[in-house]
Amino acid sequence: MRVPARAIRFTHTFGLGGIALVLFGLLVLSGVLMMFSYDPSPERAWQSVASYQEDTLFGGLVRGVHYWSANLLLPVIVLHLLRVFLTGGFHARRRSNWHLGLGIAFFIFLSGFTGYLLPWDQTAYWAITICTEMLGQVPVIGPAIKSAVIGGSEINAATAVNFYALHVVVTPLAMVALLTWHFWLIRTAGGVVLPTARADEEGRYLPFSPDLLHREAVVSAGVVAAVLVLAFVFDAPLGDPANPGISPNPTKAPWYFAGLQELLIHFDALFAVLVMPLCIVAGLIAAPFVCDGSEPAGDWFLTGNGRRVALVAAVTAVVVVPAFIVFSELVVGQGGWMPGAPTVVSNGLIPFAILGIGVAAFGIVVGKIFSPTRNELVQAVFVFFFVAFLVLTMAGVWFRGAGMDLVWPWRS
Numbered sequence: 001m002r003v004p005a006r007a008i009r010f011t012h013t014f015g016l017g018g019i020a021l022v023l024f025g026l027l028v029l030s031g032v033l034m035m036f037s038y039d040p041s042p043e044r045a046w047q048s049v050a051s052y053q054e055d056t057l058f059g060g061l062v063r064g065v066h067y068w069s070a071n072l073l074l075p076v077i078v079l080h081l082l083r084v085f086l087t088g089g090f091h092a093r094r095r096s097n098w099h100l101g102l103g104i105a106f107f108i109f110l111s112g113f114t115g116y117l118l119p120w121d122q123t124a125y126w127a128i129t130i131c132t133e134m135l136g137q138v139p140v141i142g143p144a145i146k147s148a149v150i151g152g153s154e155i156n157a158a159t160a161v162n163f164y165a166l167h168v169v170v171t172p173l174a175m176v177a178l179l180t181w182h183f184w185l186i187r188t189a190g191g192v193v194l195p196t197a198r199a200d201e202e203g204r205y206l207p208f209s210p211d212l213l214h215r216e217a218v219v220s221a222g223v224v225a226a227v228l229v230l231a232f233v234f235d236a237p238l239g240d241p242a243n244p245g246i247s248p249n250p251t252k253a254p255w256y257f258a259g260l261q262e263l264l265i266h267f268d269a270l271f272a273v274l275v276m277p278l279c280i281v282a283g284l285i286a287a288p289f290v291c292d293g294s295e296p297a298g299d300w301f302l303t304g305n306g307r308r309v310a311l312v313a314a315v316t317a318v319v320v321v322p323a324f325i326v327f328s329e330l331v332v333g334q335g336g337w338m339p340g341a342p343t344v345v346s347n348g349l350i351p352f353a354i355l356g357i358g359v360a361a362f363g364i365v366v367g368k369i370f371s372p373t374r375n376e377l378v379q380a381v382f383v384f385f386f387v388a389f390l391v392l393t394m395a396g397v398w399f400r401g402a403g404m405d406l407v408w409p410w411r412s
């Protein structure tokens with residue numbers, strides 16, 4: 001089997017899909033080993049993890065490998081998604097694989113979320129409490145979803161069993177099935193989207209083995225080595241056993257939900273937990289239908305103009321989002337954008353409408369100055385929201401202290 005030289009140029013994909021696969025393999029392997037001693041009950045879960053970590057031969061290392069693989073897989077998947085989007089590998093015949101990939105991303109986040117609770121320490125217990133409370137704030141259906149997820153009105157023995165079953169059976173099986181399909185669709189689409197060939201790559205094909213196989217082997221070995229080093233040097237954290245009577249201050253969601261928690265500080269729950277996340281998901285699903293599939297794709301940021309417009313979008317988000325956070329918190333305050341009106345209007349509809357007008361204005365101004373193609377404009381909007389979410393996450397993780405007040409990171 002032979003592959004085009006430009007398809008395996010490292011800087012085209014950065015091997016991110018392969019890296020994700022290796023991390024997933026490490027997760028399954030270390031997870032199966034830990035299953036022999038883990039006890040999914042509120043009374044014994046923490047103790048079973050502590051004694052596995054301290055008293056079992058290589059227990060600390062195995063737990064570290066699981067912890068680090070999980071914490072690397074999430075950003076690697078986001079980077080892979082970015083790579084696919086920013087090289088235009090998501091429309092035309094790759095559309096169904098893009099949608100499948102979104103499903104894979106959902107299961108990866110579900111796996112991270114359900115696994116977070118299993119050690120049953122203070123951080124885990126309260127982080128999951130805060131997340132399920134966010135879910136419960138969704139009007140009408142929220143409380144029912146919350147109680148189905150945690151098996152009652154608060155985190156208890158049923159939650160432990162639910163989360164354990166989701167973590168060790170449902171998500172891994174779903175992932176194996178979806179990943180098999182993912183690889184099949186990459187093949188049927190004729191491999192990855194191709195960048196413009198450099199002079200030395202024009203018309204050149206290379207044998208799968210050794211050219212691609214050796215590269216994959218080197219990257220895989222590098223990933224395994226990096227995870228082992230991290231697991232050796234930094235133990236997976238295990239705090240005090242969960243105490244449902246004492247909540248830490250601040251109580252923060254896991255870092256990958258910190259952006260959502262930050263959103264909840266500024267927006268009414270209906271918008272923060274339902275409307276805005278649904279808009280993002282709908283946008284990701286709709287993107288391949290909005291884009292022009294006949295346009296050339298394959299190069300990073302599509303074209304030079306695409307790169308410029310994306311840069312403007314990223315810089316706009318870096319400036320606008322912190323300004324919004326400070327303005328909303330210090331100037332607008334608790335009363336919302338229209339004091340006296342119901343919160344769903346003053347903290348929901350109004351700032352949401354301002355955001356919508358802002359994005360439309362951005363599109364018009366960028367359209368006038370840079371005359372982007374439709375695909376370049378879609379890319380810019382995607383970059384804007386991605387960077388905005390990144391800034392919200394950083395604000396939630398580093399700039400929130402006691403009482404979730406704004407603080408400098410070195411004071412939190």
Ligand code: HEM
Nearest residue numbers: 013015016017018020021081089097098101102105192193
């Ligand atoms: C553990 C999860 C995943 C694994 C192991 C994986 C693996 C891969 C691999 C090995 C490739 C070939 C090229 C590359 O390395 O980039 C690929 C391509 C692709 N992936 Fe994934 N992927 C995962 C998740 C996702 C997600 C979350 C999305 C998007 C929402 C996605 C969408 C795609 C698409 C559309 C392609 C084809 C792109 C092209 O032709 O350029 N994948 N994936």
